Amino acid sequence: MESLLPSLPALLVLAVLAEGPAHGYQIAAAVNEQSGDVLDLKEGTLYPRLYQLEREGFVRAQWQSDSGRRVRVYELTDAGRTRLQRDREEWRKRVEAADRVLSPAARLRQGGGIARYGDL
Template sequence: MKAQALHGHLDALLLAVLEQGALHGYAIIEALRARSGGTLDLPTGTIYPALRRLERAGYVASSWSTVNGRERRTYQLTEAGGRALAGERAGWREFSATVGRFLGPGEPPGAPA
């Protein structure tokens, strides 16, 4: 899948992943890949700037910790982030319903109604 299609939904995805617990950037990438069955394999150059956007917006907070001598920046969902996530969920539902109305919600071409 071309991740380009994410456009505008990436933030929601990141918030959703962090909802289940704080993670550091690298782990977020792996979580996305795992939970999507390998479909979402996002490069670091996509994740880190996005995380910073979210932090600037106040939706996540980050804290440094040193693990095995390696600096890790762990991101955590804030309250505002939780509210934003709820909004994003609603937005996604509306969006997918709208587009689904045109492209078919899930019926593959060949499956009878």
């Protein structure tokens, strides 16, 4: 069954990497910081996710040194940029649609509504 929304963790990782190369810790910190600590990217799921994205060709990684420590720095590939753009648009479209369902005020503002038994 098709997922209702694109994978949020993958989208967040790709969005952070669109701003420039980063290692795992920097990615997790950036998501927490930029979301005002609302979105807590689980560190344990971040690394398997990064390996999945690398395997699928959306990111590439190379070892570098940071503060005298060897870290794997990830960056977006062209395929990753394309996927980010696609998922971002899909995400916005679907969140707006979901919001219309979840929020009656928004639905009424847009002239929509559900015909109820009494209206018929």
